[in-house]
Amino acid sequence: MKLLIIGGSDAGISAALRARELDRETEITVLLADDFPNYSICGLPFYLSGETQDWRSLAHRTEFEGIDIRRGHRATRINTVAKTVDVSTEGAASLTFRYDKLVIGTGAGPVEPPIEGSRYPGVFLLHTMQDSFDVHRYLETAKPQRAVIVGAGYIGLEMADALTHRGIEVTIASRTTTVLATVDAEFGKSVSEELQRHGVKVYTSVEVDRIARAGDQLHVSGSSHFEQDCEMVLIAVGVKPHATLGADAGLDIGIKGALAVNRKMESKLPDIYVAGDCAETFHRLLNRHTYLPLGTTAHKQGRVAAENALGGNREFAGSLGTQVVKIFGLVIARTGLRHHEALRESFHPFTAESTANDHKAYYPGATQLRTRVTGNTETGRLLGAQIMGRWGTEVSKRLDIFATAIFHGMSVDQISDLDLSYTPPLSSPWDPVQMACQNWCSKLEMIAAEEVTA
């Protein structure tokens, strides 16, 4: 049996490893367009900040025993009748690979917004290892003093942290009304403050439309009279799926241009599976597909695709859009649906925020966690949660308690039933996660009582 995998990032390598683990006989080949199998692109900001000294350490792994990794092999065409994939390689003639089962994991690429001057030297999109080498070389040779980052999502903000760490003056320009628009504005404001506390200038509701050049200098301008001189511009306004290869082979395009799949990661064509950032994402709470390109999801989908390609019967359990990011000393995490997302889906959400110490205040070093809980007032069911706190206060894995609870359809009230761990230096007898849920229930009861009185 020949298992051919197009793409050597999270989804592709995860599929290859799982196939190798399940079956020693299958021939596994991974076609890799570049030279960097299984690199952590989530790690690029830390390489560029200087915190990660050697880019080679960004590899999730470097040993691929029993897997035929073909670097510099770009798949150009899938022939679904002959069950072959045409591949171009640098220098060599075009090659053709046969498959019995095919996994497409072509990933995603950065959205390129229509900004005049976005191809000038010193202006970068950041997505691949090669992008990162280009940025690194520019940082080392041009030694920019000021940078403008267009976009205030995860990568934009991590790069603001990274470039500040290098001593560069950073300005963020985002068209959203608050930074980190994947969490509520109440948290976004605190993230802005954290950025500003570290010297980053933050401009929101700004549509950058032009980059001008004068010698080594770049001048960035946009709506709301935004004007900023700098020597470097980084554009990070989101990603779009690399779906062309699959689409040309006859696969359906689904949500947001991603390749359509079912929960077994099967495409509509026999023996062709799709996984990772080029594929749709089944959402566990919405019970339908959406598009949520995340490394964690790519790993899971790759694994599921491989199991099914080898005759298994596993479904992707679904994403909850769980994400966490560290910006300077602040950690912000989210899972599930936010209030407006739940409203849009015709749930009946209620959202309440609470504040609690991460551990007992009598033990030194306690700091405050802010937790926002969204639940369905009709069913009591937990729909989503967001936590923000200082780095080192277990924000990320606290959020995962919520993620695990939502996975199981728990009600907000039931969270108090969980037997969670407690010691004074690390929590309270009711964990902040539970206090936040009790707060949600109390506030909802108060509102109900007021409505009865009124």
Add this chain to the structure above:
Amino acid sequence: MKLLIIGGSDAGISAALRARELDRETEITVLLADDFPNYSICGLPFYLSGETQDWRSLAHRTEFEGIDIRRGHRATRINTVAKTVDVSTEGAASLTFRYDKLVIGTGAGPVEPPIEGSRYPGVFLLHTMQDSFDVHRYLETAKPQRAVIVGAGYIGLEMADALTHRGIEVTIASRTTTVLATVDAEFGKSVSEELQRHGVKVYTSVEVDRIARAGDQLHVSGSSHFEQDCEMVLIAVGVKPHATLGADAGLDIGIKGALAVNRKMESKLPDIYVAGDCAETFHRLLNRHTYLPLGTTAHKQGRVAAENALGGNREFAGSLGTQVVKIFGLVIARTGLRHHEALRESFHPFTAESTANDHKAYYPGATQLRTRVTGNTETGRLLGAQIMGRWGTEVSKRLDIFATAIFHGMSVDQISDLDLSYTPPLSSPWDPVQMACQNWCSKLEMIAAEEVTA
């Protein structure tokens, strides 16, 4: 309606607060034998170490609006026919309190092992606020240079840390074969090493049987030729339920001397509820009652008792024996059943340990987490987990992912389906929790394959 609560620690106050929250009309009275309502006895080691400067800050809360807190009121007898409780107070005559509903939350006290000389000055049991004041005064006035701690459970080890923090030379003598016997020996050995790294002398498999006194000096001796001079001895070998008051009133005594209850925290007598360390604990995995006195459980049981006392219908969801402790720079956490516990219960356990970085190694500061997973080989179900790692690596809330998973009866394999949060400074695309479960599955498959071959 008169709700009377005997005991003003975790269970009692939690019951009072929940009752107040649910109903504004109920008269709520809490009888408190001492002067310290709702104090965190888990915090005593940190007060004695000097990390918590003011003992008053150990109070979980100091405001009890709408709750009649009676300090120095020791309940001496429950008259279940007249529905009254007799109370002795210092100075005043005996009082009698009427109740419609009664919650007994009399807690637990330290086990006093048969050690000769255990009443000498300088020898302490540590459980109540008063005990802690006595120890504190002794530390300040007698200024002991060396201490022997009998027992290597949570309190014994936390006190070893605390006294070392004060500059006292500490020797631990435990009759168990490894310290912290609530986790596997593999972890216990590492805890021993951490203790020794901080100068604590550790003796295991030692039964201390005698304390001798010569002037200000104490001499502790026991089996295995254990001999140690010191100026202070702390005995911390476990707790036993304060069940006499309830038993005298006709309540049944259940497991390990605790008052028998059902999952609604009802005793066998009408209108009498029992909660906290004096009560049995329903175990969610064993599906029967056991005895697991923990503050987290006491809070939950008090809350359940109050809801039911006020006409509700809530069951205690059950304990998993989730616990965490910080010993110097090490955090050790457990939940569910360990291998031998599962064996004893006729499960078919398999246990596998794995090691993973707490976050991506390319981001500075990664350290190793050790995770032990126990699952049922017949059903695949997750039975228990233990994690050990450095303080600050989210050990405690990672363990809670396991606790939440066990709560829902997940299989070990299913853990990989959870959508957990990831950013390189805080985790990996597969969280160490998931890697540990994948390791369990792989090892089990390998063993199965070997058995087929053999």
